[in-house]
Amino acid sequence: MSLSFANEERYLLQPTKTVALNIKPSERTTIPKSECFKLGEINLNHVDTSVHLGITRTTSVCETAEVNVEGNISKARRALYSLLGAGLHGHNGLDHKSMLDLYKSFVLPVLTYGIEIFTPKSTLIKQLDLFQRKTIKQILSLPNNAADSCVLILTGLLPIEAI
Known part of the structure; x- marks a missing residue:
């Protein structure tokens, strides 16, 4: 189908x-490597990982979720660090509304x-939620022992499970 569309x-x-x-x-299932997929006359390479649209x-399926959650957290951390120069930090930065x-x-x-x-498991969603809560507390210069529900109410953000 994709080959005919590409030709058209x-x-x-x-x-x-x-x-x-x-x-x-599932983990118990094995897939034979002898299967050969073709695209026209070209044999397709078999790979263990592939990236498409990030x-x-x-x-x-479980490993896909783990790899992507770890990648999303590291990319979000880099995005956060790139905004530090714009004033996205606690004291002497922008006002709280602008930072949020x-x-x-x-x-x-x-x-x-x-x-x-x-669709990540609950442990992976907890990792994402922990990153969000720690980040918000750092941005707003709140102590780590501040109640999470209060932080979410003050910011108007939803927990990651709700997104």
Whole structure:
């Protein structure tokens, strides 16, 4: 189907980016490597991981969620650090509303990117939620023992489970 569409639109599919990824439905299932997928006359390479639109896919559904949650947290941390020069830090920075707007606009979308596609387990959602709570407390210069519900009420943010 993709080859016929590419031919109709007169563009070439890149054989290095077009790969076959066998997804195992469970840990006990084994998939034979002898299966050969073709795209026209070209044999597709079998790979263990593949990235498409910023979402890393692996042969296991659980591993896909773990890899993407870890990646989202590190990317959100980098986005947060890049905004420090713009005044996104506690004391002597921007006012609280502006800092929260920056967080909501630039960091939160990176943190939650693709979650609806790979559906993480509750432990992974807790990791995302912990990152969000710690970040908000740091931005607002609140102590670590401040109640999470109070922080969410003050900021108007939803927990990651609700997003």
